[in-house]
Amino acid sequence: MQQSHMMTDQGEQGKSWMLYHILDRYIGSRQVVAIRRKTTLLFDQIAQRTKHPVKIFSTGSSAEGMEMKGSDMDYMMIDSYVKVLSGDEDVRCVEDSPEKTVFVMRDTNSRPGYVILQLVNLGEEGCTHMADSIVSVGDQQFISSEIYTHLYAESGNMETHGPAVSLMKEHDDNEAKGDFDFSHSFPCTSWPRQANEWRNRPRLYGWPNETLRYQIVKGGCHLVPVGDKTSSGAFLQWRISFTTAERKLIHSLTHVQFLVYGLLKYLLKQIADALKQLLGDTEVVSSYILKTTVFYAVENTPESFWKEENIFHGFMFCIKILIYWVHAGYCPNYFISNNNMIFGKVHGENQKRLLSFLVELYGITWDCLSIGEYIHPSLGQLVSRVRNGEWQIAQPTPTQLERDHDLKTFLKIFPLANNSFVLPITLKRLTESSTDLDEFIGYFTTTKALCAGGITIFEKHHATAKGNKQKYKALRISKRFMAPFSSVCTSPGLLLLATFHYQTGNYMKAIELCEQMISSFKMFVGDGSFVSKDIEKYKLI
Template sequence: MKTKSEVFSRFLSLNIGTERIVKLRRLVFNKYIKCIMFHYANIPLDVIGSKSEGLDMSGSDTDIICRLDVTALEKGYSSNDTKCIWKYDSLNKDIHPGYVMLETDTNEIVSSHEILKNVLQYEMNDPLAKEQHGPAITRTSLSEDHDYVIGVQSEYWPKIAIEWIHRKRNYGWPSQEMINSIVQKGCYIVPIGSSRSHTVDDDWRLSFCLAEKELVETFNHTQLLVYGVLKVIQKEIIDTNNVQPLLCSYFLKTVIFWVVEETSFSFWTPQNILCCLHLCVERLLQFVINKNCPNYFVKGNNMFRKRFNASQKEVLVQKLWVLKIKTLNRFPYYIMKQNLNIDMLDHLINQKEELNIFRLLFMIGRLCRNMACTILSKILPINKSVLSTVKKVPILRKEFDSMLCHFIASDNKTIGNKKRYKLLYLQMKLLTENSTNNLVSGKAWLASCFYMQGKYHECLQVTDIVSDNLYVCMFHNGQKIMKTDLFKNVLNCVSDATEIRYFSSYDIIIPFKSSLLVKEISEEFSTQLLQINNKYKYSTFNICPRLYIYFLRCLCYFRLGDTQRYENEYEKMKSVCDTYCGSFSPMHNTNAFFLKIIFNKIRHNITFDQQNSFDASRVIIKHTTELDFTIDDISENEENINEHFFSTGLSSKYINDIMSVGGEP
C-alpha cells in the first residue's frame, strides 16, 4: 500500500505541481500579479483563488477582491480610522450565522443587493468589463480574464468567529502564532446574502478568504496534493449534470481544513496519501448524510442549509459512496498499468517542473512588458509603490527595461550629438541584451532598429539567425508548437527554464508609440484607431515575430533592389505561420493579411488616404491583384479578426468600436 501511495503521490506532483513550483506560483500571484493588478486598478486589493494558493489546474481561477473605501466595525469596538464606518453585529440571532447587517452611523441599513447593483452598474460601464456573473465582474487585463469582487474590510475579527480562536486543537494546527496573525488582519464582508437567489438580500456574508489562503500556505505538500485532487474529483467525478449545483470547491476546502485540524501532522506523508484522501472523502460523505457542512470559522453556519432536497441528497450519497469504495482504489492501479515507476516519475517531474517555471516566467514577463508600455506611453499614471517593486525584483526589472528601448527617441533632431549618441548606445545595449534571451522574438527588435537606421545588411544578418533556426522553437506564447518527437529530444538537451525560454517565442508586444516600429507599419494607424485604443487604455498591439522577421527581410531586399530575393521572402512570409504557429493561426493570419497589403502597397506604389475609409476601400478593391488578395480573403480576414478578439477576451464595446473603423489593434 505504501509503494502504491508513493507512486500515486509522485503522479499527483507531476500533474498538480512540486513543492518548488507551488511556492513559485504563490510568489508570482500574491506579490507580482498583485502589484501589476494594483497598477491597473489603483485601489487596495487582494488576490485570491486557487492560483494564489499555488494550484494551477483546469478551472483554477484568479479572483481580485477590491476594498471599498469604507471600514466595517463590530458594535462594541472602537476605531481610530478616519474613513466612513459601517457597523455590524455578527451575533445577531435574527440573521443566519456567518452573515451580518451593515448599518451607517445614522442606523440606516446598507443593503447588500443595492450596493452590489450600484457598483455593478458602474463597473459594467467600464470598457474593459466583459461580463457579470453573480457578485463578480469579469474584466480583461492584459488578455487575461479576472473576476473582480468588492468587499468591505472588517478591522477586527468578528465576535461570532471567536470560537475558532479558542477552539481545542489536539494536534496544534493551526499554530497559535498563525491564529494570532490571521486574527490581526480581520476579515472581509462581501455583498452576498444568505438566500439562495441573492436578488433582494440586505445581509452581507463574512468572508475569511485571506485567512483561508494563509492556512493553505501552511499545508505540507501531501496536504496540498490531497486538496488539489479533491478539486479534480469535484469537477470531473462529482460535478455532473444531475448534481452540478450541489457541491462547490469551497466545501472541499472546508472539508480538508476540518480533517487537517483533527489529524496529526505526521499522518500527512506521501506513504499515507491514499489514506488521507479516503479520510477526506469519508468526512464529505458524513457532511452530506447529516446535511450539515459547518463553516470552518463559524461552526453555526451550515453551508448545506437549503442546498439540496432528499432525492438530490440520495444521488450525492451514492456518488460519494462509489467514489470511496471503488474509484479511489482504482487510481494506483491505473498508474501502475502505465508502467510508471518512481524513477521514471521523478525524471518526468523534473522536466515538468522546469516547463512550469518557464510558463510562469513567460506569463509574468508578458504582464510586466504590457504594464511598462502603459506607464511609458502615459496611458496610466506612474505608481511609485509599483515601480519600487519592479526595481527590487530582477525578472520584473529586466522585462520593464526591455520595453524602454521603444521609447528612446535617438533620432530626435532637437538634441545635441553627444546626447543622441548616448541614447543610441543605451538603446542598442538594451536591444542586444534582449536579443540574447530568445531565439526569435528578442531578435526582431534588434533587426527592426537596424532597418530603421538604413543598415539593411545588418538587419538581414540578424534575421538570418532566426529564419535558419525556426524549426528548433519549442513553444509559442507558452504553448508547445514543436513536433512531439523533436520536442522530446530537445527537452532532454535543455537543462533549465532559462534554456527552454531561449528556444521559445512569443508574440512581440508593440507600443503604438514605439520608436522602433518601422514607418511602413506605423503610418497605417489612423488617428481614430489610436484614439479608440487610448480610450480603452490599450497602449500596444501584438504581432507574430516570424511574420515581422520576414516582413523586414522583404523590405530590406526591396530597398536593396533585389527583386528575386524579396519575392522569395514574401512567399515565405505568407506560409511561415501555417508551418510553425499552429493554433495561433487566427491572429497570425490577420497579421499576415495586413502585412501583405502593406508590402504590396510599397512595391506597387499604391497610395490611399488611411483616414478616409471610403477612399481606402475604393483603392483596395481596384488593386486586389497587386495587393494579392481576393474578396473571399477579406471575409476570411474579418472572421479571423472576430475569432481573435473573442478568444483574447476583449470587451464587446472595444470590438464594436474597432470594427467600426475597419481596423485591428
Template sequence: MAVQNISESVYVGMCLKIGTPQQVTYRRDIVDIMEMLRNNQMLNNETTVVLSGSHREGFRLSGSDMDHMHWPNDHRVIWDFSQCQFYNTQEHALILCDSSESPPGFTLLWLPLEITNSRVASACVRMNGMLYISSSKYREVTCSLVVPGSSPHGPCGSGSIGNVEYDNAHCFVSDFWPPSASSWIDRCHSWPPPHVVNDIVRNGCHFVAIGHKLGNHTDNEWRISFSQAEYKLVCSMNHTQFLTYGLLKLFLKEIINEGLRDEDKLLCSYHMKTTVFWAIQQNVLPRCCPQNLLTGFWVCFKLLIKWVYEGVCPNFFIPENNMFLSNIYGEAQKALFTRLYRLYENGIPLLLHSPSIRSYIINVLCNPRLTICTDEHTLISEVDVDRDIFKEVYANDALSKWDLHRCEISLHTVEQLLGLPLTQYHIVTLQKLTATILQRTAFILHSMYTYTGSNKQLYIVNKVACRLMKLSAKFGFVSDMLYIAMYYYKTFRYRDALSVIDLTKVKLAQPYLMYRSVDIERYTEAVGGQSLSTKMRQAVAKDIKLDNDIFYIDEFIIPEQVQSNNKPSLYIPPLVLLYMLEFLCSRHVDTMKAQRALDDLKVLVHHDQGQLVPVHLRDISWEILGICQQITGDLQAALFSYQQSLRQYPLNKIQTATRQRIQDLHL
C-alpha cells in the same frame, strides 16, 4: 503493502498532474513577487488586486477559473466604533458592520457618514433611515468594471478571454478579524502553527457582494470572505495534505459531478477544501506521507458523507455558518447522500472512474511488486521544470496600461525588492519584469517626445531609450531582442535593426532553444545546471506580447485600434515578427534581402506544422504575411492571407481589423 503501493503510485500520479513540491512552491513565489510589484503602495493605486482561488494556491488544473479579488484602498470596514481611532477619516471612508439581523458569516455594511465615492454611493440603499451598501447593487455597478461585457456569477463578474475563464470579485477589506470567528483562534492548538494564526488574524478579512439566500436581507447582505486566510492555510499544508486536497478536487470533478447538469452540482471545491481543513485540524488524518495519501483521502470522504447525511457543513472559521443550509436539504440532500454512499461502498476502487488517477492504480494492480519512487527529482526532469517555470514567469509578466510614472516607481521597487531574501524564482521573475518595464519605458518616452518639435530633446530621449532597450536585453528572454529591433525600426535605424535581427535569428536557430518544444539532450548540454537567469537569457524564447496601449510600429496601428472583445495584447510568434521586421527594414537598405525575408515568412506561415507558428497564433501570423504582401503591392496574395487569417482561431481578436484591411485593398 499493496494498498501502500497503490497510494504511492497515486501520489506519483498526483505530483505529475498537480505538481511536485518544487512546482507548487515556484508557482506561488512567482505570483507573490508580481503582486508585490503591482500593489506597491508607492503607486498610490486606487484598488488592490490579488489572485485568489485554486490558481493562487498552486493548482494548474485544466478548466480552472482565474479568480481575482479587487478592493478599494480608501475604504475600510470596521466592527465597532472604537476601531475608528486607527484611521485618518480624510484618507479612509469607514464602513461599519451590522450583523444583528444576518445569518452567521454574513453582515450588512452600514455607512455612518455620507460617502463621496460615486461607485459606492450608486450602490447604496436606505433602511430604517440609515444608509447601507447593497451587495446586489454593488455587483451591478462593478460586474463589468475590469472586463466590459462580463456576466454576473455569484459575487463575481465572469466571462472568458481566449480559452481562459475568469471571475472578478469586487469586495471591501477589514484590517480586523471578525468577532464571530474568534473561536477559530482558540481551536488552533495543533494546526495551523501559531505564526500562521497570528499572520491570518493580523490581516483581517474581506466582504464579497452576495447575501445569504435565506437571510432577511438577501439583496443587501455581504458574505465574510476568508480567501486570504485560506491561502495561508493551504500554504501551511505539507505536500501530501495538499495532494489530498487536489485528489478531492479531481474526485469531485471527474466522479461526483461527472454527467450532472450545472444546476444539479450541489457540491463544489470549496466544500472539499473545508473537509481537508477540518480533518487536519482535528488531527484525524494519518501521518501524512505518500504511503497514506489514499487513507487521508478516505478520511475526508467519510467526513463529507457525514456532513451530507446530517445536512450540515460547518464553515471552517465560523462553524455556525452551515454552508449546506440553502441548497443541500430535502430530496436533493437524500439524492446526494445516496450517490455518495454508493461510491463509498465501492471502496478505494471508486477512483478507477477518475481518468486522471485510473492508470496509476491499474499499474500496481497488474504488478503488485512494482517499486514506486516518490522522490520529486526523479518524477520530473530539469527541462520540464524549467519549461513550467518560464511559462509561469511569462504568464505573470503583465504590465499593460502602465504609464511612465508607474514604470519609474516599479523600477525603484524592483531595486528595493532585490535587497530582500529572495528565492531563485523571485529573482528570475523580477528580471523578466525589469526587462518589460525597460522596454515599455523606451516606447513611452519615444511617443511622448516625438512631436515636441525639439530635435535636441528628441535626440536625448532616443539616446536614453536606446540605452534602456539594450539594458533590457540583459534580463529577458532571447525573443525580447525583437523589441530592440522594433524600436530601431520605429526610429528609422534600419541597419541597427537588421544587426539585431541577424543576431536574434542566430539565437532563435540554436538547436537547444526552448520555445514550443525543446531538444532535451541539447538543452541540457548547453545550459543544464546553470541558473534560471542564464537559461532565460540564452536558451528560452516566448511569443512576443504587444500591449494595445502602446504603438510599437505603424504597421500594427490598425489591429491595435480596432481590436474587439477587450483583448489587452497581441501575441505574435517570434520568428513571424522577426521576418516581418527583416522585411520592413531591408526595404530601405537591400531590396533583395527584403524579398528573401518575405519569402521566408511566406514559407513559414504556409507550411509550418505548429512548431514555430502555434495553431492558436495563426490568425496574427496570416495577418502579418498579408500586411507585408500588401506593402509590396501583391494585393491578391494579401487578400488570400487576410481571408486565411479570418478562418483561424481568433485568439488575438483582430477580425475587425482584418476585415478593414480587406476593404482597404480596393480590389
C-alpha cells in the same frame, strides 16, 4: 532505490506512491507550485503600486499554486476608499479620514457569517456605484449588496455569480473556457466577533501554528456583496470573507496535503455531471466545501499522517469527513463553525441521494479515480498504466523534469513587469532573493521592466529629439535598457534589440542578431503563451 522499490510494490502503499508521483506531475511539483505562488505574490505587489483606489488580491486555484483544466482566474477587488468597522470600534475614528466611506457591521437575522453594513460616513472619494447602492431603513442607511453587485455587472456588461462578476475568455488551446471572476469587497482590519471561536479553540496538533494564527487575525477580514439565500433579508446582507486567510493556510500546507486538496478538486470535476443529474445542482458540493474539508482534516491529524505513501488514505479520510457532514446535514464553516454551509441545500431526498452517492464512492476506493471523462485520461487509468510498466508517467527523466520546469516558469512570469514603474518592486525582489528561483524571477522581471523603459525612451525621443547629440544620447540609453532582456529570451528580448538596430539604420547588426535567433534557440515566448511547435522545438534542445 527506495522509491523504485515502492513503485514496484503492487500493494496499497505502492499504489499510493504511484498516485503521489502522478499527482506531482499533474497538479505540480514543489518547485512548480512555488513558482505559481511567488509569481502570484509578485503580481499582487505590482497591482498594489497603481494609484487606483481598487486594489487586486489574487484568489482561486492559480493563487493557491494549482492549475487545472477549466479552473477560474479569480481576483478579489478591494476598495481602499472604504473602511468597515467591526462594531466594537469607536465610530468617531471617521473624523481622521473624511475622504473614506465608513460602514459599521450590524447583526442580522440570518446564519452566522452574514451582516448588514450601516453607513456612518459617505466619503468624498470612491466609486460612483456607492451612493446609488445606499438604501434607507427607518432613520438609518445601509448599503445593499444586491444593488451594488448589479450596478458593477451592468457597467462592465458582465454576469453575476454569487458575490462575483464574471468575464469569459477563450483559451488559445480551445480545450476549455476559463472564467475571470472579480469579487468586489470592503476591507475590515478587525477580526470579527463571530470568528472568535476559531482564534481561541484548542489545537491538539498545532496547525495552524501560533505565528500564522496571529498573522491571520491581524489581517482582519473582508465583506463581499452576497446575502444568505435562506434569509428574507438577503437584499441588504454582506458575507464575511476570509479569502486572504485561506490563501495563507493553503500556502502553509505540506506538499502531500496540498496534493490531497488537488485530488479532491479533480474528483469534483469528474463527478460534476453525475451530481447535476442526481441533485440538479453542481454547487451543492463546492470547491470551497472541499477546501474546508482539508482544513479540518489537517487541523485534526498529526503531520506524520500526511506521508507520500499514505496519500490515498488521506484523500479517503477527507471523503469520510464529507460523508459525516452530509449525514448530519451540517457542514461547519472553518472560521465560523456555527455557520452551516449546506443549510437549505442538503436536506430531505437530496440529502439521501448525496449521502448514498458519497458512500458508494467511498466504498469503491481506488475505482473512484476512474470515474468521469472531464479530465482524460483519468488518474485511475494513469495509475493502471504505471502498474503495467509505463514508469515514465510517474518518474520522468531529469531532462523532462527540467524542461517542464523551464516552460512553466516562463509561462508564469512572462506576463509580469510590462511597465518600467514596477522596477522598485522587481529590484527589491532581486536584491532580497534567497533562492535561485527568487533570483531568476527578480532578474527576469527587472530586465523586462528595464526593456519596457527603453522602448518608452525610444518612442518618445527617436522622432522628437532636437539635434543629433540629444537624439544619440536617448538612443544610447534606450539600447542599454533593452540589452539585458535580450540575454534572457529570444523573443521578444533579442528580437526587440534587433528591431531597435533596424529602426536606427544599423542593418548589419540587426541581421547579425537575427542570425543568432535562427542558429540558437534560447526561449521563444512570443506573447507569453507557448504553442505546440514552440514546445516541440524546445524538447529538441
